[in-house]
Amino acid sequence: MAVKHHHTRDSRDPECLLCQALDRARERGLRMTPALEDVLRLLIAAAVPLTLADIAKSRHLSSKADQATVYRLLTKLEKLAIIRRLGLHDRAAYYTMIFPGEHNDYLVCTECGKIARLDIECPVEELEERIAKKSKFTQLYHELMFFGLCPKCA
Amino acid sequence: MAVKHHHTRDSRDPECLLCQALDRARERGLRMTPALEDVLRLLIAAAVPLTLADIAKSRHLSSKADQATVYRLLTKLEKLAIIRRLGLHDRAAYYTMIFPGEHNDYLVCTECGKIARLDIECPVEELEERIAKKSKFTQLYHELMFFGLCPKCA
DNA sequence: CGACTATTGCAAACAGCTTGCGACAAGACA
DNA sequence: TGTCTTGTCGCAAGCTGTTTGCAATAGTCG
Numbered sequence: 001m002a003v004k005h006h007h008t009r010d011s012r013d014p015e016c017l018l019c020q021a022l023d024r025a026r027e028r029g030l031r032m033t034p035a036l037e038d039v040l041r042l043l044i045a046a047a048v049p050l051t052l053a054d055i056a057k058s059r060h061l062s063s064k065a066d067q068a069t070v071y072r073l074l075t076k077l078e079k080l081a082i083i084r085r086l087g088l089h090d091r092a093a094y095y096t097m098i099f100p101g102e103h104n105d106y107l108v109c110t111e112c113g114k115i116a117r118l119d120i121e122c123p124v125e126e127l128e129e130r131i132a133k134k135s136k137f138t139q140l141y142h143e144l145m146f147f148g149l150c151p152k153c154a
Numbered sequence: 155m156a157v158k159h160h161h162t163r164d165s166r167d168p169e170c171l172l173c174q175a176l177d178r179a180r181e182r183g184l185r186m187t188p189a190l191e192d193v194l195r196l197l198i199a200a201a202v203p204l205t206l207a208d209i210a211k212s213r214h215l216s217s218k219a220d221q222a223t224v225y226r227l228l229t230k231l232e233k234l235a236i237i238r239r240l241g242l243h244d245r246a247a248y249y250t251m252i253f254p255g256e257h258n259d260y261l262v263c264t265e266c267g268k269i270a271r272l273d274i275e276c277p278v279e280e281l282e283e284r285i286a287k288k289s290k291f292t293q294l295y296h297e298l299m300f301f302g303l304c305p306k307c308a
Numbered sequence: 309c310g311a312c313t314a315t316t317g318c319a320a321a322c323a324g325c326t327t328g329c330g331a332c333a334a335g336a337c338a
Numbered sequence: 339t340g341t342c343t344t345g346t347c348g349c350a351a352g353c354t355g356t357t358t359g360c361a362a363t364a365g366t367c368g
Contacts, residue, residue, distance in 0.1 A: 068347080187316085
């Protein structure tokens, strides 16, 4: 997930996840702004989903983006299917990149709220297709979350 | 889910879900109040999870319970593992009864927010045990949610 | 019945999200 | 590069759903 080189409109590394995401955003009409790059960089670098506050208060922002700005970017990116919003156990919404073919299954401590991504083969795929057919819902996706008490809190 | 007879501390029908829930609550130290009975009755009768507002504003309450009261009851019932709080796609928290052996898998429309309970055999059970062992988390449970556009919103 | 203490209702505080508005800046085009 | 158009930004205020302090009330137990 290394993001080293300089990202401008013209210097793009096709292997770089940030470049890919920026391209995708631009294709869909977003302007290339420092705030957009910051938000995407943070989300790509994060191992777990982030909240609006996580991003707005991050010290790794070049430009100290306002929370309203971050909020609007997150909303747009979600609409463009570049990121996904998760409802975890918290009061806050969590955001995470959508990488094709990747799963987002999480293990969350109900006490301290710590989140871990689960690298499991998710057994829900096939079920999802069946539900899509039966329910006539479109654009179906799923969230699988495990909750429990982590060793530290127990 | 019929709840017909009168519920007092002394007249209990062991088949009645409301009686069972009330007994369970009383065993764990809660007092038998009209508000408690109302909240449990609504949750038991509901086919889908309810929000705090759903319950506090319901016209089927005998006592027009204040939202603060409902809030505190829901919090206590959750701690006592009588009900469960779900984070759906909404900003609000949803609550649902915990019935032993029953699954809580939902299909939610991302546009209109309508919730449907899925009656499926959930393939996650076995996975859950494996995760419990590997992660050292205790009191593990899961939530499986499917999101999509319902036919009406599409 | 009487005492003890959980529970209630009200109102105010709170957290996180959302929006209006005027200033600003990215992108397009000459 | 200069100019125009329109998306984006920061600020501050507003909103929604949740949480809490406090004094009054009402279950529960002896």
